[in-house]
Amino acid sequence: ITYRLVKEYNLMINILRAEVVANKAGELIMDIEGSEQDIAEAIDFTAHEGIEFRILKSGITLDEERCVHCGACTSVCPSGALTLRRDDWSLVFAPEKCFACELCVKSCPVRAIVAVMHLNGTVLAG
Incomplete structure (x- = not known):
């Protein structure tokens, strides 16, 4: 198949x-x-x-309140979905670029990034 x-x-x-x-x-x-x-x-x-x-989609969510904008996640993000804004050094997340490798989840020291999975539109984990 x-x-x-x-x-x-x-x-x-x-x-x-x-x-x-x-x-x-x-x-x-x-x-x-x-x-x-x-x-x-x-x-x-x-x-x-x-x-x-069944359609299973994965991705990440960013907890803006918890994030300290340290940039640890940007150094491991191969897709460029996570970047630091140069004018104020705040974290910017572009979900359309993310392919859910989850490297950022492991690198975040304050656990502000969480992996989520959706099955036919229903959240399975997060």
Whole structure:
């Protein structure tokens, strides 16, 4: 199935976790990149094949009250989603750039950054 998603729907897939047992239900957690149309068509394909597909999105939230603007998170952020404003050295978070690597969560000394997961729009952790 994964091969067909890549080949036929032009998706880039990173398998994050796989649990497959012969003749039993399994679970595959993937990070998928592609156009909205290709992803929608791939979801339709998996449903037609009898595969349950759930959308799981992850990201981070920044507690502005707790943040001390030390910049520790900016030094580990590979996407540039976390930067320091030069005029007042305050932290700026651009969520559209974040790809949820969670390196910033581990680097924050005051735990102002928290990882969150959403499943079909419902918050699972945070």
